[in-house]
Amino acid sequence: MVVSEIQHGKLQDTQLSVALLDAKQPCAGATGAGQGYIWLAHRDPASPSWPLARRSKATWQQLAAAAGSSKLGTAMEWQENGSLLLATSADEVAQLQARAAMLQQQGVPGVVLLSPRELKMAEPALKLPTGSHGLLVKSDAQINGKQTAFAMLEDCQQLAAAAAGGSASQPSRLLLGLQEPVVGLQPLGGGAGVEITTQKRRVRARQGVVVAAGVWSGQLLAAATGQQGWQQLLQPRRGHLLEMQPPAGMPRIHTGMMELSYTQHYSSSSEQSHGTAAGNSSSSSSSSNEAVDITFTATTSASGSLLIGSSREFSGWEALPDAAIITAIMQRASCFLPHLSGISAQQLMATTRVGLRPFAVGGLPSVGRVPGLPGVAVAAGHEGSGLCLGPATAELVLHQLLGLALAAAAATAGGGEAGGGVTATELLAAAKELAPERRLAAMAAASR
Numbered sequence: 208m209v210v211s212e213i214q215h216g217k218l219q220d221t222q223l224s225v226a227l228l229d230a231k232q233p234c235a236g237a238t239g240a241g242q243g244y245i246w247l248a249h250r251d252p253a254s255p256s257w258p259l260a261r262r263s264k265a266t267w268q269q270l271a272a273a274a275g276s277s278k279l280g281t282a283m284e285w286q287e288n289g290s291l292l293l294a295t296s297a298d299e300v301a302q303l304q305a306r307a308a309m310l311q312q313q314g315v316p317g318v319v320l321l322s323p324r325e326l327k328m329a330e331p332a333l334k335l336p337t338g339s340h341g342l343l344v345k346s347d348a349q350i351n352g353k354q355t356a357f358a359m360l361e362d363c364q365q366l367a368a369a370a371a372g373g374s375a376s377q378p379s380r381l382l383l384g385l386q387e388p389v390v391g392l393q394p395l396g397g398g399a400g401v402e403i404t405t406q407k408r409r410v411r412a413r414q415g416v417v418v419a420a421g422v423w424s425g426q427l428l429a430a431a432t433g434q435q436g437w438q439q440l441l442q443p444r445r446g447h448l449l450e451m452q453p454p455a456g457m458p459r460i461h462t463g464m465m466e467l468s469y470t471q472h473y474s475s476s477s478e479q480s481h482g483t484a485a486g487n488s489s490s491s492s493s494s495s496n497e498a499v500d501i502t503f504t505a506t507t508s509a510s511g512s513l514l515i516g517s518s519r520e521f522s523g524w525e526a527l528p529d530a531a532i533i534t535a536i537m538q539r540a541s542c543f544l545p546h547l548s549g550i551s552a553q554q555l556m557a558t559t560r561v562g563l564r565p566f567a568v569g570g571l572p573s574v575g576r577v578p579g580l581p582g583v584a585v586a587a588g589h590e591g592s593g594l595c596l597g598p599a600t601a602e603l604v605l606h607q608l609l610g611l612a613l614a615a616a617a618a619t620a621g622g623g624e625a626g627g628g629v630t631a632t633e634l635l636a637a638a639k640e641l642a643p644e645r646r647l648a649a650m651a652a653a654s655r
């Protein structure tokens with residue numbers, strides 16, 4: 208996803224030529240599995256990723272509006288269907304109230320606390336313990352990440368073809384190398400650019416290279432820089448997401464939803480504590496002994512499928528569906544949506560999506576120039592937020608590597624704010640925390 212955004216922005220806004228090199232094909236990684244939540248509800252305003260999320264969400268919204276009913280617009284399946292966090296105990300209800308106040312204070316539109324009765328009326332499919340509450344954020348949205356990535360690539364191919372004007376002698380502005388793993392990156396010195404070696408050829412990038420290879424970026428950068436810390440920084444965190452037709456008689460789910468405990472993955476304190484656990488391990492095998500985390504999420508896709516999630520585990524580099532995990536997700540989901548009970552893992556194996564989230568020790572992505580590799584930037588480590596954070600990540604990388612201007616935040620005709628109200632200065636301040644040398648140093652400090 209991140210690479211699609213970068214590619215899209217770069218071809219659209221400049222006269223540069225772009226080479227997109229992928230070990231497999233677009234969406235072979237985590238992007239093919241993502242649920243597509245473009246949410247603020249579960250995030251922590253104290254995290255440096257907050258301004259990226261706000262700005263990205265606004266960019267997605269503008270992109271969807273501009274794309275309209277074009278092929279890209281249709282593929283995006285942009286739905287402003289809102290988000291719903293579910294609190295099922297007195298302690299969680301108190302947390303939910305505090306979160307509602309925090310989001311309102313941040314100026315997030317459409318934040319509403321739902322009483323048990325209002326919750327039941329909003330989502331009749333839910334069956335929750337007495338006293339459960341919901342936090343509805345009406346302005347949260349979702350996309351179809353996989354379709355969006357493919358449609359963006361198609362847009363770029365069309366732009367490149369148009370620029371070549373159908374002339375065979377005119378070199379295309381887009382070189383697409385699929386099934387072509389990058390195996391080496393070598394700065395050439397003297398302003399000559401960077402040489403990229405793939406299993407098939409060498410490509411010279413005069414202006415710069417962005418390594419946006421998800422969790423695999425760690426291996427690539429460790430080999431290119433000789434700094435093994437890159438392999439420790441980025442870790443595969445496998446996730447399952449189940450896709451199915453809603454069972455007969457089940458009321459439609461209107462909002463995207465998740466249980467409140469999901470927010471633990473996005474708190475600033477979690478960013479610190481995960482760091483120590485995963486940072487101690489090697490990158491080629493299971494990176495910690497953490498048990499599989501199953502947290503209930505559910506939404507309806509634009510085409511009417513139910514998307515039910517999800518799992519999180521450090522279990523190595525395998526990205527195949529596991530029947531035991533599918534069963535555990537369904538058991539958890541049935542506690543919230545009883546119509547789902549009785550559906551077996553075997554019925555869901557073929558439509559289950561599995562991806563390796565690019566977990567970064569410290570909980571923050573690395574975005575910016577790579578120390579020791581002139582002309583090379585990285586954009587990786589977005590864990591469970593790469594679809595949401597893609598647009599601001601792309602903006603930052605293109606600014607840092609190519610000097611492209613960051614748009615100022617300004618009021619839009621629709622009454623919203625371009626950039627979600629996040630100014631270029633605020634985005635650059637957040638970027639300091641995401642700088643690769645900062646992320647590597649934070650990891651080293653946490654594992655001491």
Ligand SMILES: Cc1cc2nc3c(=O)[nH]c(=O)nc-3n(C[C@H](O)[C@H](O)[C@H](O)COP(=O)(O)OP(=O)(O)OC[C@H]3O[C@@H](n4cnc5c(N)ncnc54)[C@H](O)[C@@H]3O)c2cc1C
Nearest residue numbers: 208230236237238241242243244389421446592593594595
């Ligand atoms: C179950 C699940 C649910 C999720 N839900 C959400 C959600 O609701 N909202 C959200 O924002 N995010 C969500 N995510 C997270 C999101 O999908 C990821 O953060 C995002 O897709 C990461 O994108 P990426 O481009 O960095 O990496 P990837 O999508 O993993 O792409 C990496 C690419 O690099 C290629 N590659 C690997 N090695 C090389 C090499 N040597 N040379 C060239 N290419 C290489 C791969 O083939 C792949 O195509 C979810 C993830 C999962 C697994």
